[in-house]
Structure formats: C-alpha cells, structure tokens
Amino acid sequence: MRPVLLESFTATSCIGLGLEQTFESLLAQRSGLKSCEFETVDIDTHIGEVPGVDAVRLPEELARFDCRNNRLAELALQQDGFLEAVQRAARRWNRKRIGVFIGTSTAGILQTELAYRERDQVSGALPASFEYGATHNSFSVADYLRQRLQLEGPAVVVSCACASSAKVFGSARRMLEAGIIDAALVGGVDSLCLTTLYGFHSLQLSSPLPCRPFDLARDGISIGEAAAFALLERPSQNLDGDAILLLGVGESSDAYHMSAPHPEGHGARRAMQAALRAADLDASAIDYINLHGTATPSNDRSESQAVTSVFGATTPGSSTKGATGHTLGAAGALEAVICAIALRHGLMPGGVHTTHVDPTLTAHYLRENRRSPIAHVLSNSFGFGGTNCSLIFGRPG
C-alpha cells in the first residue's frame, strides 16, 4: 500500500488529555485505572475513566448530540490544537473531499440505558428528550464530528467491536489511494456505559483488580474510555524527518468463535503478516509491538503464540492497557497514537501492573520503559466476532 501521513494526531484517555500528558504518563509508567465508581455501577472492578467529561458542553446548535460519547469526542478535539488542524485542512482541501472514519463499539448507548429507567409508567414510552439518531445510533459520533467540523466528504462509523478504530485506518487509506478524498479524519471514541461494564462482567472477562496483561495471575480486563484522532493525508515529496507514516494495514477474520480468539492465534497471525506485506517489511524491521494485550487468560495466550510465530521471541512488545484500560472501540486509535508517541520520542512503553510475566507466554514482554530510536512499530487490535487488525507505523526513510 502507499504510505499515508499522520498530519496531526491527539489522544484523550484516563492517562491524559492530549499528547503531552499521555507521554508524561507513559514515561512515568503511570496507570489511570481506579476502582469503579461510575454512575450507579455496583461491580467490583477497575476502570479507566476520563476526568471532566461530564463538564464538557457541546456547541448549542449541536445540542441534540449531547451524550457522554460525544462529549468525550469534543474534549479530545480540543487538545493539541487538533480541531484547528482539521479546520486548516478544510481550508487547504475541498470540504467535500475530507472523509470521516470513526470507530466505536457502543457510541452513546449510555443515553438509552438512562432513558430506559425513565419510561412512562403507563405507555412504556421513552422520555421525549431521548434522541436515538444523535446519541444511541453507532453513526452518531461520526455525524457529530462531521457537523462540528463542517466536513462534507464520505462519513462512516466502523463498528467491529474492539478492532473498530484500527480498521478505520484501512478504510481511510483505501479512499485516499482511490483519490476519492484528499484528507481523512480517523479515530475512535468509546465511553463508559453499563452495557459493557455489566456485559464483560457477565462473561467473567473483567478483573476486580487493575488489569495485568501477560501476567501469570492475569484475570481479565479493566474497561476504559478514550477518544483518539488522526488527520491522514497523502505524504508530500519533502517530508519532515519527524513525520509519522502509516505504512501497513493487515486485516483478517478468525472464523472461530464469537467471544473467544482462535486458541493458537491463527487470525491474529494472518493480520500481522498481511500488515507486513502491505508495508513491504520483514518481521525483523519491527522494533516494538503494541500488543492488544487485554489481560484475559485466553486473549494473551493466543496473541503471544501469534506474535511468536511471526516475530520470534525477541521483538519487544507491551500492552498499554494496564495504564489506559481496554478502551474497546477506541483502543485501535488510542494505541495508534501511542505508537506515534513511541516513534516520536524513541520510547517503548513498559507494561504497567504486570509483575510476573507468564513464563508460558513466549513473546518478549517489556515491563520497563526502553528508550532507543525506533523505526517501525506494529499495533494489534482484535475483537469479538473474530475480527483482527494490525497497523504498522514508521518514520520516513
């Protein structure tokens, strides 16, 4: 595939609003996970909650989009001058030729969960204030962003569970390559809600403790929330040496089980191999792997086997979910931005909360930060339904 430039990017999660805070947290190996006190949730678990989301106000003319998910999107837009960067792009290019590709798994479903508590006692009707299209519907977050930024190109939400906002990079790069668009707003936005907190709990996939990816005692995920965006363009001839490029996208399906990965990670392996082919790189060219690393016993086992089968046991990797929690549909974009930070600062972030790496997991798991120049990184995102996506980022030359 033709490389794509990350012209601008930003991320907001429980470890920071914007790039600087996120970098500082990674550098300090600080986790944003804390005991769950979200809404009325009575589950013994840890979550990665973004501070200040409730205080965010959407522009008045877009009030119908008001929900936690779109507030989180708005909060993230305000960081790192990202909103201004998109506005500059809209002046540089035709607004009709800027696409919007956003990943989410639950969008604003929290709004529906709350509305179901307020059904009319006689008719059962939802409250009049409930806005299905602008909050509940998966597309609501992409619709909010394109209206907020007045972008008129193709717009879509990719909703492939926890691979959603990795896959948006694939959709956007194809449309850039086809020449249908000149720039793309890509990203992921997923916010805390009862469906995922109680749902993962019902599957016994969430941990009571802060999650411990690749740990011998790992016992499930910690759910987080995040919004992360990148502005993608075709790279110009004379690229800055600090530029971050998307070099490869690889996708596959497990064809195995709805809520469990292939035990030997065959689907994950095919996604990583496809990304390497797309980037025209050998496995040895990858300096660091940002693992999906959810911290469930079966996910990490499956991913470790897949990683080892492609890269051997020496390429360092870590999961940043011990710090951020598993931000589900936003994880792909959040971890893409973490990869961009890793490339920019020469930082391989050590995994947080993992104390004893499971000796049966053969992939090389980094627990401590490592500082060294990095040329290429790979990020994994896998989801329910057996959907897999691997992304490769690098610097010019």
Place this chain on the structure above:
Amino acid sequence: MKLSAYISGIGALGPGLVNWQETAAVLSGRVAYSPAPTILPTPALLPPAERRRTGRVVKLALAVALEASSRANVNPPSLASVFSSSGGDGDNCHELCQALALEHREVSPTRFANSVHNAAAGYWSIATGAKLESNVLCAFDASFGAGLLEAMTQVAVDGKSLLLVAYDTEYPEPIHAKRPVPDAFGVALVLTPQKGPGSLALIDVTLGHDPVDTMSNSLLESLRLSIPAARCLPLLRQLARNEAGPTVLDYLDVSRLVMNVEPCV
C-alpha cells in the same frame, strides 16, 4: 478515480420479497408488488445451538449473503466482506437495556456477545470459514451508500472480490417509536474486479449531488424510504431490468452516489 466493479451475484429479502428472483420479477414490473411481513429463514448454515442464539438481524444478513454467493457460484471463503447496517439487533438491544434498567442488572452473556455490531459478520465467518478481511459499518440512513462505497473502494484499490451485505431490522417498542423502521430488508452483492462467466453487470460510482432516483410504485418508494438498506432499490430495479444507464442513490444529506450500470449480457 472512478470506482468500478462487476456484480456477479445478488441476494435480496424484504417485506413481500422472498429472494432476488422474486424481487427482480417485482422490480422489472412483471409481477405486482404486494407487501407482506418479511419472512426470515432459519440459518441452516449454523449449528443448531448457534441457530437458537441468533436474532433476526443475523438471520437476515446470512440469508441474503448466502443467496448472493450461491447465485455467484463462489465459495464464501474466497470473498472479503463488507457488512453495513443502520442499527443492528433491535430485539437484543432492547433486552439488554431492559435488564440494565432493573434493580439486579442481570445481563445475559450470550446477549452481550451478540450485541456487537459485527455479530452478523462474525456468524457468517464462523459458518462459512471466511477468513479474509471483513469490515462492518454504520452510517444511519446512509448505511447502504456507505457500505457500497467501502466495498467498491476495496474492489478498485485492492483488487479484492467481496461480498457486500446491507441489512436492517426493526426495533421493538419503546425504541421503535424513536426509530420507526417497519420491518426487515436486506440485500447482498458479490462484487469482483474482473469480469467472470457469471458477471451480471459492470457498475461504477462517483460522489455527486444529482437528485436521487425514486420508485414509481408508491409502495416500493415507501419501502425505499422507510428501511435504510432499501435505498438500493433504484440500482436493483436497473439490474432486474438489465438496463444500461445512470442511476442515483441516496447517501448522506450532502452527497449522492452517482452510478452507472452496464449489463454484461
């Protein structure tokens, strides 16, 4: 770049429309359209335990996907896929929201696993062994257009043969009052980069602003407008009539899909 692809198989299912053959008979004007509640077949592709777990949205998507790939005479594992739905599984969503509104909040793990928007794509992949890339989209009322654009881009840029499946089912009350999709409608197209022996038509698409084609039959026009996946009907009509020429499909408020159809036979 103009995006083009060959259509080599079609599946369709909706109110009073039981498969592509009968849909084509209606759309070509040979048979009068008489709406009736959509009948969704049991997904024979799935093992019995899985069959019981799947809701209407999965039954619908699998039925049209199977019809299109059978008519195209292709093996599903050879196809990448794009699934696009404006809503997902309404019954499942309602049950989850209802459980979460009760004091004890006992969520069914199966319902939760099935609540992902890519449930139908996951079941299709498990049932057929399709291991290539599969993308799952939502663009509210523009979901058919978004799916077609993504699919055509994959065919044109990556040279993939793929299966496009667009499908919508209704919500039960109380969400139905807020999102009144009346019934289930699904369509599937097998798209290939090269012409094959079974290719039906060459289609191409660009984005534009021309007025959208409508259906002259008021019942079909009402179907087109009330179920997002049925925004494909003007294209299906042209394919049913084996008619060359342009057609314009609804997409986002600010843009349309301007298409051209060139029958192969």
